[in-house]
Amino acid sequence: MRLLLVVGLIAIPLVGCDRQPSSGKPAADAPRVAASTAAAAEPAVDELRAIAKDAYIWGFPLVENYKTLYQQALDRNGPNFHAPLNAIGNSANVATPEDTAIITPNSDTPYSFLWMDLRAEPLVLSIPAIGDKRYFSVQLIDLYTFNFDYINQSVTKGEAGNYLIAGPQWKGEAPKGIDKVFRSETPFAYGLMRTQLFDPQDLDNVKRLQAQYKVQPLSAFAGTPAPPAPPAVKFPPYDAAKANGPEFFSYLAFLLPYAPLNADEAGLRDRLAKIGVVPGKPFDADRLSPAARQALQDGIKDADAELANFVATQINTDKVSSADLFGSRAQLKGNAMYRFAGAKQGIYGNSASEADYQAYFVDAKGQPLDGGRHDYVLRFAKDGLPPTNAFWSMTMYDGKTKLLVDNPLDRYLINSPMLPSLKRDPDGSIALYVQAKSPGQDKESNWLPAPTGPFYVILRNYSPRPEVVDRTWKRPPMEVSR
Template structure:
């Protein structure tokens, strides 16, 4: 008996000493046999994997966490913008200038929320796009999918298994507990702003317990707090800490088990703080090399991007192509799935030369060659490399099917003038100003694209330099 007790004590002390040794002298698994090349490859993949999550979180942070930000409202609350965007709106790159936003950062960690939308009169286009933390567009409510008759939709996280209350039109399931909701409502003209505001005021997010008139649920606790958003974090090994905090709010898809296991080899584990001091200098250097290689690849792909229409969608449609997901976030975070809206555009002219405001261009759509859209199409101008709207004397940032006074040629062609200065009073109705002494690109958005557009049968013309 004494021997048995003695053995148990020895075993306990051995295990305790082992755990203490691990906690005080932790060496990452990379130091225990993984080559530097493997560490670099894992870090590169993880950086690309996390890139869209990081910049998605930037928007969520400004909306729901950073109380000093002008965009702050808190979680599960709408913030609506009743005017078209201007060059002062720099939170999101390639911002949409046709349909003013109603946005909300949603946290369904504790319970679902109910989205309530009103009946929208006439043929006014609106859409509610649900984007999870990964940046997958997992659901839609709006003119195309659910119609304009209004409704109530329950938005639930991956762990919710409750009963659907009465009056709910549909349950929308997210892979992540953090969600960003991007609502867009068509604005016809400046005189239409009061009507737009009335609609936006009726967009509501209601916590489930309030909807069912029950007590509030227990608050879910996470191991790591949501971090302060710092741009510099994603250029250093600190990106691992940020990623570990964000991954707490996700579910692990079965297709990513091996990927997540590889990430763990360099300390990427949901809810576990990353301490770089416990890793060898060689490992840190290999991780930094992976970050540099990932940045280089992303920049290279981004510079050659011509068509982003297939870069946005569900996990199933994107087929876990993490590089494409990162390219999409860098090119234009919160782009729509192509069935909702197709985006195309260019940063080069017909001769494959960069577009620059020192030159004059025309964009000509021959008769019968405009993009077919159930709702409307528009072209928006952006400066490069920032991808923000372009300050100009007529305060026009986009042009398209809804532009008042747009003129067609006698033969039915439509010509858009891409000039930094006026093309002449008789042509200003078709003028989309470009930035002086700067490179630029433009994005053509097609809302309610028809099959030829969705299937790439229709091709956008490229600008022609005016000699």
């Protein structure tokens, strides 16, 4: 799920950055603009705080998305770098506690990563023949973090194909040999690719498939002259400390030229301008008065407090599911809190049609899960396993870091491919032991190791059956066993 499951621009010149004129389209070669003088005419502190709160809720997914873009495709010396823009990077193994670029990561499927710059021309992504037994998907995500489409088994039917991915400015025709065209609302987009690993012995097969994923510019695919290169972008380095304070709005101002204005958000954009967050103009938080700077920080705190309340009253009570938090712009219907919650607690969650996520944050009595205080058990009835067309998994996450949990078994999940190795009780049920210490050698096959502190567990179901999505199937409670 990443449901439970992103830069400092100050004094950094934006020479060569695209700038969004009144038409909403990025200019071809925008000049450098003077630093904002918002401090000279600041709104009242209460208004600043209110705008900052709404701006953070709406804008956090963009900034969190930029964090991953920067780490995976721009910071070549960083530990999470995979491949430059418009190239595919493959991860030859599943996620471990050492992987920190994405919170609440999926450890069932080795990833491939494709960050796309679609300003000059579309890209063509070629998928090999995968067959109908192995799950795979290419989740297409725009800068807003909307899942604008998928390339998966329902599209390819397990056969090889070529798929064109275009940005908002492309007006051309797809050439012969293209099986389907996908359009991104934003000129930068992400292709997050998952390829199912059946078991450790299957890893070489996954690697062979990953090596066959291919991307190229449309001109190269069609054998036509390449268009002119787009203007160079001065991408600011991502700084987590700045991104979580008033400088957050510097990141947002940088990203806005690449987030074309949607008419439904015009009012919010006008409010952003009132605090100096204007597309293409550097936002200098140091030019604000101390009171205004504190108001921005307080607005961020207000947004996080509203999220905490939303999680406690809506998500933890199952009034809102992960299916509500992730999807296309049309599916989310302008609900900024849903998008914020998804990005804050587990960015890049799948749309409901692709995967279902159910989170365990509390036990059967509504108390927060804590491996330092209790041992727990999840018991699936004989015929009560999660219904799926592909596979399901239960993955453990540290409640503080939202990352995988280091443990002596190097086991981060229990999933349906592991069913033959799990022990069943005499009545056919399966008990999973969720705790920090081993439940004993006779039960270790069913042990999901927890940290000695807060944790949560995500139940993922890929290609879920209807009874999962409509909640006709009920997951078992997390019971305290000690």
